[in-house]
Amino acid sequence: MKKVLTVFVLAGILASCNTSKTNATSESNQSQEKTMNNKEIVGTFLGAVAKQDAEKMRKFANADYIQHNPFVPTGLEPFIGLLPVLKENGTYAENVRLFQDGNYVFMHNIWHNAKPFGADEMVAFDIIRVDENGKVAEHWDAMTVLVKETASGRTQTDGSTTLTDLDKTEANKKLVTSFINDVPMGKNQGKIGEYISSEQYNQHNPQIKDGLNGLGEFFQYLASQNITFKYNKLHKVLGEGNFVLTVSEGELMGKEQVFYDLFRVENGKIVEHWDVIQEIPTEGLAHNNGMFDFKNQ
Incomplete structure (x- = not known):
């Protein structure tokens, strides 16, 4: 059920x-x-x-x-x-x-x-x-x-809902795509400051504090606990104006995961982030379509 x-x-x-x-x-x-x-x-x-x-x-x-x-x-x-x-x-x-x-x-x-x-x-x-x-x-x-107490004090869904910059949709999608490839997928993590604002980064992942420092603390903690956290493939990027959603496949604690990340972009920088992480099941499946497969455009 x-x-x-x-x-x-x-x-x-x-x-x-x-x-x-x-x-x-x-x-x-x-x-x-x-x-x-x-x-x-x-x-x-x-x-x-x-x-x-x-x-x-x-x-x-x-x-x-x-x-x-x-x-x-x-x-x-x-x-x-x-x-x-x-x-x-x-x-x-x-x-x-x-x-x-x-x-x-x-x-x-x-x-x-x-x-x-x-x-x-x-x-x-x-x-x-x-x-x-x-x-x-x-x-x-x-x-x-849904988690009641979070590291940032924000909820998993609050924050901005205002849609702006419709003329910048493609530029914002390109920015977020490059960020996913360079940072979560590890191609050039030193470029993180080129993507995320150092002045404002509102975090809605319940385990991570606001700002670049909060993100750094989170990754340091994972490393100290030998927790595997990585993105292996970016499957889809969708956007409208200042909001961009990515769907990725990766690993967390040795298990395959689907990562949904929603970013808000302002003046060419990521200023807000929401996400959902779900383990990809292997048993009790109702079909063989998988959780990705965006081949139909």
């Missing part, structure tokens, strides 16, 4: 984004669907999930909906068949941040009443791909337990 619910609580995230209205004819409905942006399409689909409206779900998503949460069956009908689990457990999601990069919509969420996951509250990043026909086609996610 713990993992089966993982995707279903997405249902309530974007119901408020649903801008579609009931029209007098099916033709006007179809016309409206064509004018919806990807955020609105995803919001409408998840609103239908929240209402357990299977007919609307089928209208806005592909029958071969591809699932990358390792414990949830792939395909739309298996997804629909498990919706009652959501109602039984009273689990729901609160959206904190919502962004769009081309045909991808990516979200930062808090899950409440999440005891089926193993904790009362969980933090997650979710990515949904909308295909060229305007249909919800694919889903990725990672989740972790």
Whole structure:
């Protein structure tokens, strides 16, 4: 039960984004669907999930909906068949941040009443791909337990939500890509000061203090305890304006992990960071799609 619910609580995230209205004819409905942006399409689909409206779900998503949460069956009908689990457990999601990069919509969420996951509250990043026909086609996610007391005094989800610098999206994605390659992946860690602001670096990882000094202390602690922490491959970079999300694969304490990192960039420097780290399971898998595989663009 713990993992089966993982995707279903997405249902309530974007119901408020649903801008579609009931029209007098099916033709006007179809016309409206064509004018919806990807955020609105995803919001409408998840609103239908929240209402357990299977007919609307089928209208806005592909029958071969591809699932990358390792414990949830792939395909739309298996997804629909498990919706009652959501109602039984009273689990729901609160959206904190919502962004769009081309045909991808990516979200930062808090899950409440999440005891089926193993904790009362969980933090997650979710990515949904909308295909060229305007249909919800694919889903990725990672989740972790919400921690009440953190090293920085910040929560895992608070901080800036203001979207700016839309004209700098590609430059910010390039900056963050270089940072991941040079620092977490170890190609040139001495360049960290070129990427992270020395004046402001708000840290939301619960184990790390603010600032470059806090980050340095964290890595020193890992080294003193012989804890393995490394990124091996960068799978995806998504961005909108001053926010950039990366999805990476690596190791922590000898176990394979997925790393979701959200960065806020200001004046060419990283000034804020949120993350979710989840162990990649090898048993009890519902499919063989894996937690990555972004080959569909």
